[in-house]
Amino acid sequence: MKTILSCEFKLECNRFLGERTTRSDFEKRICLFGEEAVRKHYIGAKVEIPSFLDVIDPLPDYEIRPLFDLNAQPGPPVAKEVYDLAVETMLSGIREVKEQAEKRGEDPGAAPAALLLALHGAMVAEGHEDAEGDFLETVRAAVGPDCPIFVTFDLHVNMTKKKAANATALFPIEFYPHTDFYENGLKAAHLLIDTLEGRVHPAMAIRELPLLFPTLPTGHESFLPFREKISRLNEVPGILTARFTHGFFAADVKEGGGATLVITDGDLPKAQVLADELAEEIYEKRRSFFRETLSPEDAVREAKRLLESGTHCPIVLAEVNDNPGSGSTMDVPSLLRVLIQENVPSMFSALYDPESVEKAYETGIDAEAEFELGGKFRPELTGGPVHARGKVLAFSDGEYRNEGPFLHGVIHRFGKAALIAVGNVQIILCSIRVQPADRAALHLFGLRPETCPVVAVKSAVHYRASYEPVAGKILEVETPGLGPIDPRALTYKNAPKTMYPLQGLDQ
Ligand SMILES: [Zn+2]
Incomplete structure (x- = not known):
């Protein structure tokens, strides 16, 4: 039996709010520890954790253990003690699986078989501007370079080099409104099993854009051609996933713009070319994504x-x-x-x-x-x-x-x-x-x-x-x-001043 460890750890951080997001803020939404509590919470829900369970539970050779679930209403940076608790819970879950493997006479280096995580991507924690990047770096060090780490993200993930470098494959959702958490989770879980079985070899490329993307539905007329193009790319054989992520500008971070992400089956140069092409086409149309509202x-x-x-x-x-x-x-x-x-x-x-x-x-x-x-x-x-x-x-x-x-x-x-x-x-x-x-x-x-x-x-x-x-x-x-x-409504401390459209729409 191969063990896949899982968790959900989510907060979309708005740094323009005062104070910090504490454990009691998580308790108002989701603050659960232990597999039983997490499984019970999600009965009847169509989001990531249930999608992971639905794929992996029926497989005779695999088991999935959701270790904890921390998910708060968007708010200020996560308190250090909550971030540290999430890291420690993940690390102790990894240690436990290694000890169990050793007791069975198996190689503890090969346990857990993989990590399958549901993160938001726009979390800031006290002492961690790229909270998920740091989280992934820490768990990567604990599981070693060969353990597949698959992560689902929100569309508003602040895509960073650190996140990409410390995961095997990232799966942001595709749509806004976010109606595809479950389907996207199914895809990530299926591809993880295919990877573990040697059927696919994910090669991931990202391209960050100097663009603070406004809060825009993916069905908006200005974005529709790109939505259709992205949907088509996802149907092409050999492309495992293609996305444009919006970033979350109110997190006010150094890397927080729009980004493209393409994962191919084993062809990294092709993934990079596709990510670059899509990014350049979107950047070309950047002015069209900004709109007027009524008093x-x-x-x-x-x-x-x-x-x-x-x-x-x-x-x-x-x-x-x-x-x-x-x-x-x-x-x-x-x-x-x-x-x-x-x-x-x-x-x-x-x-x-x-x-x-x-x-x-x-x-x-x-x-x-x-x-x-x-x-x-x-x-x-x-x-x-x-x-x-x-x-x-x-x-x-x-x-x-x-x-x-x-x-x-x-x-x-x-x-x-x-x-x-x-x-x-x-x-x-x-x-x-x-x-x-x-x-x-x-x-x-x-x-x-x-x-x-x-x-x-x-x-x-x-x-x-x-x-x-x-x-x-x-x-x-x-x-x-x-x-x-509209990102122009805020005054930033950390986001680079060169990000579009901080110098005006005609920039
Ligand atoms: Zn979102």
Whole structure:
């Protein structure tokens, strides 16, 4: 029996947030140790760890052991003690497998047979700007140069030379919204087994671009030709995977731009040529990836116009910059203020505001109270809270599973949550930040967004997976959030000033 060790260790780091991501932040999402706990967590979910299990569990000659799972909401750099705990858990898992091999009289140098890891790729930890690069370097030293290390990444991986140098093969996902975690994980797991069995020989090339790529759906018209080209490349015999990764500019790191990656079966020069060609074609079109968004006032005006002219419900207003999925505070009330002022029949998903949640619970169902909604963080930019009289409609423990293709079946937690109505505006208030990208967030309160004129959602791109099938129209709204979709909105300490488009779009 050959043992493959696995783990998930994920945080998308937004360095423009203060403080650090601690163990208690991971506990709000996923903080699990031991194979049994990890396996139990993923029953019914379609993401990487279940994909690894689905491929390897049925194989008679292999076993896979997920050692731990640490996954937090995007936030500031990971606390040193959490990073060190992840490293130590991985290293002790490796030591244990080696000892077991030795006891059986086998070569401990050949154990574990491989590592199959699910990482994000845009993690910064205290003392580690390229956290996954350092993590991979440490585990590579522990398993030796011949042990295959296969890693799945997010599309927003900050591709670095260190990550590439310390892994055998990297598998970033392909799509944004991220609907292919499971399929991409299946591919990585199958190719790992093929590699262990000597059927393929991965040869990987990357090409980093001096391009801070904006937060852009892969289905956007500007990117569509490249999406189609990448899909075609993935079908070519001898090409094991081809990707363009976006990087995550809010991580503010030295290597954090877009990058191409090509893995061929044994042909490194060909992989490099293909990676270079794709990178150059994308860089050539760099200006086209940047787009305009609407002010809250213009967005609400346009939504009304669309509804009056017969566009069907709902008009979705996406607050793309106050996306907790990019580390923003989820409490910017700029759009909410306009919806309330105009008394637009609408649903608001969702506002992070633990104080207002408590106020709702004190007030009780069907009773009314004065609320100070959102705007607690950085009031100088957001205009502070919205003062409004609201009626409390419902309470919830805030736990739901995504129903659409993005993170399908994965548990999401609002924490203690309440639904209130201010006039025609129904607002979900939550006490844990989580990207409410799926309509399931509204279903939690019995709300049916399909029949509501306007639905506001704090999400940059992932909401499209759930809302595009039902939306009459989607409008992107510009509000002052800490997870901007345009890299020019931030002032960088570490990203090189020469990165496009920091000197302007015509650079
Ligand atoms: Zn991502």
